[in-house]
Amino acid sequence: KNQVEQSPQSLIILEGKNCTLQCNYTVSPFSNLRWYKQDTGRGPVSLTIMTFSENTKSNGRYTATLDADTKQSSLHITASQLSDSASYICVVSGSDSWGKLQFGAGTQVVVTP
Amino acid sequence: EAGVTQFPSHSVIEKGQTVTLRCDPISGHDNLYWYRRVMGKEIKFLLHFVKESKQDESGMPNNRFLAERTGGTYSTLKVQPAELEDSGVYFCASSQGGGRQETQYFGPGTRLLVL
Numbered sequence: 641k642n643q644v645e646q647s648p649q650s651l652i653i654l655e656g657k658n659c660t661l662q663c664n665y666t667v668s669p670f671s672n673l674r675w676y677k678q679d680t681g682r683g684p685v686s687l688t689i690m691t692f693s694e695n696t697k698s699n700g701r702y703t704a705t706l707d708a709d710t711k712q713s714s715l716h717i718t719a720s721q722l723s724d725s726a727s728y729i730c731v732v733s734g735s736d737s738w739g740k741l742q743f744g745a746g747t748q749v750v751v752t753p
Numbered sequence: 754e755a756g757v758t759q760f761p762s763h764s765v766i767e768k769g770q771t772v773t774l775r776c777d778p779i780s781g782h783d784n785l786y787w788y789r790r791v792m793g794k795e796i797k798f799l800l801h802f803v804k805e806s807k808q809d810e811s812g813m814p815n816n817r818f819l820a821e822r823t824g825g826t827y828s829t830l831k832v833q834p835a836e837l838e839d840s841g842v843y844f845c846a847s848s849q850g851g852g853r854q855e856t857q858y859f860g861p862g863t864r865l866l867v868l
Contacts, residue, residue, distance in 0.1 A: 644795070671854075672854055676859075681861070682861055682862075683757070683844055683846075683859030683860050683861050683862055684796075684844075684859045685859070686856045686857070686858075689854055689856065691854065729796070737809070737811075739784060739786065739801040739809060739848075739855075739857075740798045740801060740809055740811070740812070741786075741788075741798060741857065742798070743788075743795045743796040743797070744795060745794070745795045746795070
C-alpha cells in the first residue's frame with residue numbers, strides 16, 4: 641500500500657477559480673513533504689518543501705499547508721490559469737531514508753477557459 | 754545553466770535485449786537519483802548516488818538493473834535482459850547537497866517500452 645495518498649485523482653476547474661488538493665501520508669519517521677508539478681511529457685518540478693515545524697508555505701499562487709499531527713497536507717491553487725493544467729504530486733521524505741522520496745499518484749488538474 | 758538531461762528520450766526494445774539509459778546531472782551536483790514510473794503507478798525510487806558511490810540502492814528491483822556513475826559525473830542505468838514489466842518512464846534527478854531538505858531537480862525522463 642502506498643504510504644502517500646492523494647485526492648481527488650483528477651479535477652476540472654474554470655480559469656480564474658481556486659482549488660485545493662489533498663494529501664495524506666503514513667511515512668514515519670517524517671522528515672519533509674514536497675509538492676511537485678509535472679507537465680505532460682516533462683519531469684516533476686518542485687513547488688514547495690515543508691518540514692514538520694512548518695504549517696504553510698507559498699510559491700506564487702500556490703500555497704501548501706501541513707499538519708504533521710494528522711499527517712495531512714493540502715495544496716491550494718489561487719486564481720487558476722491555463723498553464724496550471726498538470727499533475728500535482730505530493731512527495732514525502734522519511735528521516736531514516738536520506739534522499740529517498742516517496743511519491744503519491746498525483747492529482748491531474750485541468751483548467752478550462 | 755542546463756538542467757538535468759536524459760538520453761534517449763524514448764526507447765523501444767524487445768524482451769531479452771539490453772538497454773542503457775544515460776543521465777547528466779546539473780553541473781556541480783554531487784547527488785544523483787534514479788526513479789521510475791511504471792504504467793498506472795506512482796513514481797518509485799530506485800537508487801541514490803553521492804558522487805560515484807551508491808548511497809542507497811534499496812529500490813533496485815532485481816539484478817537485471819545495473820547503475821553506474823564512474824567519475825561522479827554522468828550516470829548510466831543498464832537493464833539486461835529487459836522484461837515486459839520494465840516498461841515505464843525512468844527519471845533521473847540531481848541535488849547539490851545531500852540534506853533532507855535539498856530540492857531534487859528532475860530530468861524529462863526516458864520512456865522505455867519493452868515488447
